[in-house]
Amino acid sequence: MIITKIESQKNLDRVNIYLDGNFAFGLMKEVQYKYGLIENMEIDNDYIEKVLFSEEQLKAKNVALKFLSYRQRSEKEIIDKLKKKGFEDNIIDLTLTYLRNNKLVDDFEFAKSFMRDKINLNKYGPKRIKHELYKKGIPHNIADKVINEYDDEYSNALKLAKRKMPSYKNDDRNVIYRKLGGFLQRKGYSYDCVSKVLKELLK
The missing domain is CATH 1.10.10 (Arc Repressor Mutant, subunit A)
Incomplete structure (x- = not known):
């Protein structure tokens, strides 16, 4: 298959890819550059699968980063958000790995911050905070450890x-x-x- 045309979408961060004269798929420019996609380039189905997988990864990462821009989140909140958006489990796993590696998600730090807020803003006691942490998907061992620091x-x-x-x-x-x-x-x-x-x- 030959890439016969690459055109910009209205969203200037995205392009349309045409194969053998027909529209094939849309992509973020970032993915286009990553895989060196240019007109008259010959590609096969395996290469297309890699490109589209990378596109999904980038989409999921952007959804997660936007979600995190409002406030800290637990891992379960991020997983639930990405599942709601229709991402597959393997894409979600890779997104969480990226977030952990870049210190953008940390259930222990989230739980400590959550506890501080609930003490200062809602005047909650430890039992209520622990229950709320469980609802946020915080593992019991982390919730217990954080609650032990309740003064x-x-x-x-x-x-x-x-x-x-x-x-x-x-x-x-x-x-x-x-x-x-x-x-x-x-x-x-x-x-x-x-x-x-x-x-x-x-x-």
Whole structure:
């Protein structure tokens, strides 16, 4: 087969490749240059397969990089995103390898950053954060290791409870005990920690 024409698309980063006078496929210019595709070049099906595989790899990499440009992501989030876009497993594996090698994805660093945000912004306790990490696809061993670094559970719970107390000003002690306890447990604080806070505030 002969490349009879290479023309630019409206998207100037892409070109159309014509083989033996007929349109064959579109490509990113980056892939065209990588494989040295020029007019009047003879290529076979094996070479075309390599070219199109490289095109898919580059597309997946660009989707992942754009996805990561908004915020850090877990590996599972990236896998789910690429699967949703229709990429094959082998392309996804190669994309993850590229991201890992370039320190663009790291579940441990993601988990630490996620925990900091949830403590500072949502005032979550360790149990809730661990549950959220599992939902993000963080492996249990990484989530457990990160949660072990959670500091001042009691202090965080006490501050949160003090801020919440005014909303119970018309309730009696037993109602406050039940409502505040439930609130703190939903936020992810342990039973022992919640008991300690309630004992402190409802002396």
